[in-house]
Amino acid sequence: AKALGRGNYQFYCEEMNARTLDRLTLESGLRHAVERGELQLMYQPQIDLASGKMIGAEALLRWQPNGQRLVMPDAFIAIAEETGLIVSIGEWVLRTACSQQVAWHRAELADVRVAVNLSARQFRQHGLDAMVARVLADTGCPASYLELEITETVLMERPDSAAQTLQRLSDMGVQLAIDDFGTGYSSLSYLKRFPIHALKIDRSFVCDIPADTDDAAIAGAVIALAHSMGLTVVAEGVETVQQRDFLRELRCDLAQGYYFSEPISATSLANKFIHGEIQK
Numbered sequence: 001a002k003a004l005g006r007g008n009y010q011f012y013c014e015e016m017n018a019r020t021l022d023r024l025t026l027e028s029g030l031r032h033a034v035e036r037g038e039l040q041l042m043y044q045p046q047i048d049l050a051s052g053k054m055i056g057a058e059a060l061l062r063w064q065p066n067g068q069r070l071v072m073p074d075a076f077i078a079i080a081e082e083t084g085l086i087v088s089i090g091e092w093v094l095r096t097a098c099s100q101q102v103a104w105h106r107a108e109l110a111d112v113r114v115a116v117n118l119s120a121r122q123f124r125q126h127g128l129d130a131m132v133a134r135v136l137a138d139t140g141c142p143a144s145y146l147e148l149e150i151t152e153t154v155l156m157e158r159p160d161s162a163a164q165t166l167q168r169l170s171d172m173g174v175q176l177a178i179d180d181f182g183t184g185y186s187s188l189s190y191l192k193r194f195p196i197h198a199l200k201i202d203r204s205f206v207c208d209i210p211a212d213t214d215d216a217a218i219a220g221a222v223i224a225l226a227h228s229m230g231l232t233v234v235a236e237g238v239e240t241v242q243q244r245d246f247l248r249e250l251r252c253d254l255a256q257g258y259y260f261s262e263p264i265s266a267t268s269l270a271n272k273f274i275h276g277e278i279q280k
């Protein structure tokens, strides 16, 4: 038993080392990702369920280190958060997405809003509103064409200061959405205090509808609640025609998911417009 124990211990150490090394490699690579031009944004269309038209796109970050495999955000956003690199990366994301909004508008491809994710650290960063204002001014993106997505969990951790930050952004004319709605513990009274424009129903409530009657009931309740408060509802992770039809019956406003399109490059999205695969 002792030998086995030691063996296990060794194995554990090796695994730890591998993971630490991995993390250090990621961290040092990430430090230069912006300046080396290794980051890119993909865009996932947001479709108006009543008209079938695209009204916006969510920007989703990808990292392509030189000569290596594409790294998805779940593998590096947390490290970017812990190291503080998210602040410069986040500014790059915002700037790139706002420039893209202006480019689509100029090319008369689409008059669409762009949605950008904000992490916890970015949201709490002093001067966030000034940074957003600067990027909007530099790029020429109208504030009302930018939507910032903040998760429910981040808002609920410090609801009072969150409400103040949201108010400053809202005063600038920026649209605000609560991301992953339903996964945290928002109370309705807090929701009322936040100057938000949209709720995004988390994918976990969408994937098993309409068959799962509990999830169907939750989706229906969230949509009714949001509408009673004058909010727009976006369903995430819509993959099937059945899900789309069911959400449309529930009067859900917008949807995004693989059924409509995976996140794709700005060029691919432009081509989809030109070929009429996505309606504007």
Ligand code: C2E
Pocket: 044, 059, 060, 061, 072, 073, 074, 077, 090, 093, 117, 118, 119, 179, 180, 203, 236, 237, 238, 239, 256, 257, 258, 259, 262, 263
């Ligand atoms: P999220 O904001 O909830 O984004 C939705 C995720 O669901 C994206 O994963 C998207 O590709 C994926 N998705 C979209 N449609 C479907 C579908 O129909 N089925 C399934 N199974 N998945 C779908 P992605 O791009 O890997 O991003 C993961 C998370 O990383 C995001 O979750 C967001 O929290 C974070 N993230 C992405 N880009 C950024 C960024 O620029 N800044 C920050 N702070 N976080 C980001």
Ligand code: CA
Pocket: 058, 117, 149, 179
């Ligand atoms: Ca999001």
Ligand code: CA
Pocket: 179, 180, 200, 202, 203, 236
């Ligand atoms: Ca989400």
Ligand code: CA
Pocket: 180
């Ligand atoms: Ca999520």
